[in-house]
Amino acid sequence: MPESAIVVGGGLAGLAAASALAERSWHVTLLESRRRLGGRASSFRDSRTHTMVDNCQHVAMGCCTSFFDFCRKVGLDQTFRRQRTLYFVSPPSASRPYVCRFRSFPLPAPLHLVPSLLGLRFLSIADRCAVVRGLQRLARTPPDVPEQPFSEWLAQCGQPRKAIEFFWKVVLVSALSESLDRISVRYARQVIVQGFLASRRSWEMIIPSVPLDELYDDRVRAWFRRRGVMTRLMARVHRIRERAGRIERLELAGGERLQADHYILAVPYWAAGPLLPEGTRRELDRRGSLSLQSAPIASIHLWFDRPITRLPHAVLVGRLSQWVFIRPTEATAGGPFASGHSPSWRRLHGEASRAAKSPLFYCQVIVSQARELVRWPKNELIRLVVQELADVWPTVQQAQLVHSRVIVEHRAVFSPLPGVDVRRPPQQTGLPNLHLAGDWTQTGWPSTMEGAVRSGYLAAESVLRAAGRTERVLPPDPPPAWLSQMMFADSAALRPLGPPLVSEQR
Template sequence: MVSETTVLVVGGGLAGLAAASALGQAGYSVTLLESRPRLGGRASSFVDATTESRIDNCQHVSMGCCTNFDHFCESLGIAHLIHTQRELWFISPQGERSRFAAAPLPAPLHLLPALLRLRHFSFRQKLRLLRGLSALIKSPAAAHDEQSMAEWLPAHGQTAELIDHFWQVVLVSALSESLDRIGIASARKVFADGFVANRSGWEVRIPSVPLDRLYGDELTERFTRLGVSVRLKTGVAAIELQGERAVGVRLRDETLVEADRIVLAVPQDRVTALFPAAIGGRAEFQAATALETAPISSVHLWFDRAVLDLPHAVLVGRLSQWVFYRGEVPIPGEEGDDASWHYYQVVISASHELSGRPQAEVIEQIVQELTSLTPQAEGATLQHGRLVTEHKAVLSMVPGVDALRPRPATSIDGLYFAGDWTATGWPSTMEGAVRSGYWAAEQILTDSGKPMRLVHEELPVSLLSKFLFGL
């Protein structure tokens, strides 16, 4: 397809990148404006001065059910930098290890043996857990999304231990919020799409390189081949309007950049500031500012020896939720085969409780948790630790939040929203961000009289899952 329509994409996070990629492939003249000196938005890396290691602000993980994120990575030539994990390990508060992997059975039975192998639950608890999972997936209340999971779980027979050691572990990791701030609809989607509908939906995908490489040179080169112009360090001060139509953007240096259509892919709390008060006061713009966010913290640790003999693990009943082994890194200023430290990244989702706590205190607690996991960790010495918090990491999927999330087309002609905070039908995830970018591009194509389906279908639902759960 060839088009003379010019499009400005404001914001170089995943949503903006997805919109620019889709429109570039559709033949549009696209310019992406990003205020920072890099792409990726919240998916960023930086160099830790003490260790000289390049570290991510937060560990980014997707799942097999994230079909649009997978397509995005494949179309831009970065899929080879993301590795699929088909085996996970849960470590209980008592140190018991449970291997979690799919059995050669059709969905939804493929993960049943793994659930039954969770060693920190009795057989009776596992049956209660399975009844709770079935009730959630079949729940008609999810359509109304008026109840939090903290309210729903006890009402459906889930004990405090099951809530703390299963539901909280899975949902807080997936949605980055506490159970009292997770709506039933979002929780249902996690289990229905990730664990029940398709055999591969639960599989974890982890970048094998720092995030700034994932969304760095290789991606920029691909954009160049698509004809997408990327302008970094280019901040937008306002959306330029003529009546009810968007005609361009005013940069912070007062330069006017004109375009036929604009995709606004900035965080939701920055939307209204780009418009006059009369426009920013409209319901769709105010709804964006009303959306709440949740923090995610990462604790980066460098030890003189390995403290865990697994590539990653889910830690149950601890402040630490996930731990990822990031490999051996050279000791600054030293040479030789043994001159290396072992680097780990611990993720704490929904890290509200860390606010106000001294960094050293949090690091000490995490170190104690890690060094208690295996005998091999005894005597390990922490060489350096660092706490990094993304304070507005994700949208809080509170009950009823979907009613506030705006759709891509706006009341301003030629202006479109994109971002994981928009109405994608998905929680605030990488998949949701990419979907929003594709949807904005799809809407532009439709408005230009050239409709094209860009959003990819979710994984096919197995016949047995349809029969048992009505999916």
Template sequence: MTTADGNRARHAVVVGGGLAGITAALQLADAGVRVTLLEGRPRLGGLAFSFRRGDLTVDNGQHVYLRCCTAYRWFLDRVDGAALAPIQDRLDVPVLDVGGRGGARARLGRIRRTALPVPLHLAPGLAAYPHLSLAERASVARAAFALQRLDLADPALDGTDFATWLHRHGQSARTVEALWDLVGVATLNATAPNASLALAAMVFKTGLLSEPGAADIGWARVPLGDLHDTLARKALDSAGVRTELRTRVGAVSRADGGGFHVDGGGFHVDVAGERLDADAVVLAVPQREAHALLPEGALDHPGRLLDIADAPILNVHVVYGRRVLRRPFFAALGSPVQWVFDRTGASGLTDGQYLAVSQSAAQDEIDTPVSALRERYLPELERLLPAARGAEVRDFFVTRERTATFAPTPGVGRLRPAARTRAPGLFLAGAWTATGWPATMEGAVRSGFDAAGAALSALGHRHQHPLQEAA
């Protein structure tokens, strides 16, 4: 294919159709590059997807984002889905504490913010937070000021665990449970002892201490597949991207005279066995898959990709015969339950209520049988929600993502590679790459920006970072 001026059109192949790959493909296509996107699954969206269960449309897990997630918000705008995943007007997280009191009614607290300047925007909410003592609330304020002074560029932060830092700054076990881990487990997919201080500081400084509205929560009011598959595919088609699903890539090898050959394999696709010539390749797949596809010499230390561990997330899904929760979501203390979301409207359920219980850092439960999880979580939901007592349970099922995120352990920062490799024309994308963010939808989209920007520079295309004006 040639351009209007008679030159050969540059061709980029993006391997992987998750948020990182979709973002990279859109960025490259918007800059005038011819793009082919290859995805092994029968859908786009990576690990943030939906599926059908009878009459329900079910998300594999609950995903939220914050107002400070400017890259994911760009993604929503780009696929014309922002109105389908609105953000709270103002941060408000209900926190129910059953405190091991048996059948006693759960005590309600709230994590809220005001419109006051940072850090005063959190002060009234913290002062009224009933799950901490007055002394513990004062200690949180002191730790927040210390956190604000940390330099995120300091490499020493990556080698320290968050729990050690919290202990040094006077945080009690209760304070860690009722505040720091309440937020940190959901965003980092790790408890404080297992989380890098660098990533934890990044989350709390950006989300809670950058601007008053940074931590306001947004979530999809429709199935994730509507956003990350249906609307994303429409945007890719409109941008001129050739998208091939059910297409496994067997190898990426150097071509004579530069560039790469991408051998497309797989099944049930019309490009099976086709060799695609590409000027640039973006590997937007999990780290182990990327390691298997990397040509020799592409990274100085390719084995480090295999040292980036995975962390699981478990989701428990319960369909009740009646309404048992009046809030859109809540977090829990004193219970194995972490976060509960009402997914009734998004699922298409018209009678009863469908709740999704999102359990991060679920290493101890990821392989637990459904029957045992049912025996554990149904009574816990009844402790938290009196209206659930005696309610008909129409369905109970579990989704497990054993490799939901990379583990944000101390030292992981030195293992995460940049987008650009040593092989000219070959780039990496994925939330596990060196974005500075934990494994979130925001991190995935940012990695797509990084890979596409590096590829466009290598191809000689002028481009502007999508968040340049917002940064």
């Protein structure tokens, strides 16, 4: 008889855990409270354009080894495109906007990006040199550096104001979705070292070429079917019951009871508390795990009647709009798009509706750490963002904005505050057959798809260990490039804050 496990939560953490156990011939049931898998990495059907739109553009980096391991395993690896050039648009202070291309040069890591860094013309030469010095110093900082806000660290290093505003903030706020005073040095270091310095391709940006739902709902569900994972959607777990020091059963919202040998709870920290048995909840509460802080991300979805740029994406430096992603869309102004509208809407946007079958040009603007925007009227936000785009690309002034939408995810990611690591729980709980997964558990990674997949793999390792089979599920991190190791003397300085540092794994 194969051993059985129930995984609660169909986000990336739950999917990774279920896939790892299914591969090892476990009998797995996956319970998800919504109609689809993918959790926070999801899409929705926009009722006006009849197109699938991601709740927010999700990007991975070349250093996301576990995430790509998962994608390869479930057959998603052909559905991403790699961006080997990043396009930085100069800040508003420049008399005319210009683009700085950021790419690898044929030099060994960590020198491969130095020419691009020195080519960021919107920084003075002194500021660019200060950035390079800052990067070097950060790489030499040991991974277990004392907890401190990154803004303090930058001040101690004497980083100039513009270097902070136009480089550190641009890179780290979009990577961690927090302000620099709410990012710990450890996490800033992790992004810079793992992402930019450790190896030549770790910084490359990898973008899904299909909607997130197609990846994590359709395709993963099909893989699960082939592997015998029973996926139950709209199955909300109401309670996890303990008896005699073990989990005895789960209760669904409708009253149904389910049993298995092991249980993995892969829901976000704010949803875990009410489900857990009293003792485990108290333990996590004491540690502060159930009251982590979150940061919001806003995405502004815009459909224009014509192309506004030929770039595939752009990093807007020193503006409210941080990233712009251009996505091909099948929506047309006179096609299915026009048919769904009221006469008053069509009168308002008459010209676009009459333009029979003209394709719409879709772009998505991302504002990470969007705390200030949460209360803004959506129209005002759209107006400001469109104005910023028009400042960069004059075509926007002639283009008609045919449709727009704002989505604010209030609890998009957990805040990587100083001290957050001690509050993140290990995957094994105090009960031998209850395990935790989720980007908020101890992985050493920030709240990302990579962090979520790592947590799922670690939870699967925890299950296997509890079942008497010590097995590694997490793929090993590739070693840093030889020159990076030499330049930073001690390769431990380049090592990520990964699970080996998690002392509490039982």
